[in-house]
Amino acid sequence: MSEFDPRAIRALVFDVFGTVVDWRASIVREGEALGAAKGWQVDWPAFADTWRAGYQPAMQRARSGEIAWTSVDGLHRTILDSLIPRFGLEGLDEVERAHLNLVWHRLDAWPDAVAGLMRLKSRFVISTLSNGNIALLVNMAKRAALPWDCVLSAEIMRHYKPDPEVYQGAAQLLGIERHELLMVAAHPGDLRGAQRAGLPTALVRRPLEYGPNPTGAPPPDALPDDRFDLVASDFVDLAQRLRA
């Protein structure tokens, strides 16, 4: 890894699910409202964790060519359909299932996210770089007031992170060199992908991503020799470290 020079940074791209928005609490919130309306008892935290756990394997099937390229809305729906019987949601009709699937468009930001992004935006170009599709990211940003300069998605590159095409494509579309583009994520695996593609990296810790007492969390993704250029406790801290 070459020496990190924060003065070289011209733009920041952000992972979204877990890094910018609290997908788990948002899904639990909507689920509990749905369950109350229907009079159903559902383990919504387990539902959220299981839905999320299906995401990486679904992307891998698209990546390997086992299934055709599918937007994340489509992957989420396939996983949701498999969860319906498991969580006793057979009473949802098609309109309700389609609406529930789009809960990923209605996720709440972490409390520091908008304030930190506003500061970072004053100095840098800020963009999403998510596996989520453009429509999902645009609807989410509008609802949660995320002030992106640009909405970039793996959908444009037709590759999912951590494939190098996604990170390289973002630098190319933003018209800058890869060493000028900082990848921000809560997930070491995403940042390692960015490093392999030649981008500097910032880890933002999101210890509550899987809730206060994580039971459904995946195994820790960090590796002993992970070294990221910046480590921040939240987006306001990241802005301070970048003098924004």
Next chain:
Amino acid sequence: MSEFDPRAIRALVFDVFGTVVDWRASIVREGEALGAAKGWQVDWPAFADTWRAGYQPAMQRARSGEIAWTSVDGLHRTILDSLIPRFGLEGLDEVERAHLNLVWHRLDAWPDAVAGLMRLKSRFVISTLSNGNIALLVNMAKRAALPWDCVLSAEIMRHYKPDPEVYQGAAQLLGIERHELLMVAAHPGDLRGAQRAGLPTALVRRPLEYGPNPTGAPPPDALPDDRFDLVASDFVDLAQRLRA
């Protein structure tokens, strides 16, 4: 053309050069500052008009396959290189030429544009849909405070407007039906392309696009049987017509 229902509209996509920004006055402004600094006499309005006039033929060469796909930054540079001797700009070094080429990233918005876009954004998703590349559109928006929800470009579709792939691709990326996506432009040819692709259309009149006494303007683009769903005098008028 089917009946236009403004209540069906969920998102608006905007042509940019001439529709959102006043490319001609902006290039003349930068050119005059450059000429003053160098002590050169240059016909900057003619320079701007000639640069712009090279744009459609350059896109046509890319569209026909005569040249490989090229971003608008690249097309602009090829045209600029041909203008250098014609307008007596041989004294510009490579750094100055590269900087001048990016004047298209530094165009000023029409006076009504930001106010109209803010109103429209309160009710609709608003996005660019320009042949300009993403980097150009992002840099322009940041400088001119254009409050896009999303930055879409022909660069993503690898087709230039008015090819139908551009308009259809925008609806697909925004996750909506084509009849829900309103194309806004000052140029009838762009709107006819959108109509052929199934989008409703709004013409915004920009009578000053080629200056108060247009001499270098292309022939009028309107055809006798052009019928657009909305015709507005500016973006604030457009917002009123859409009850935003």
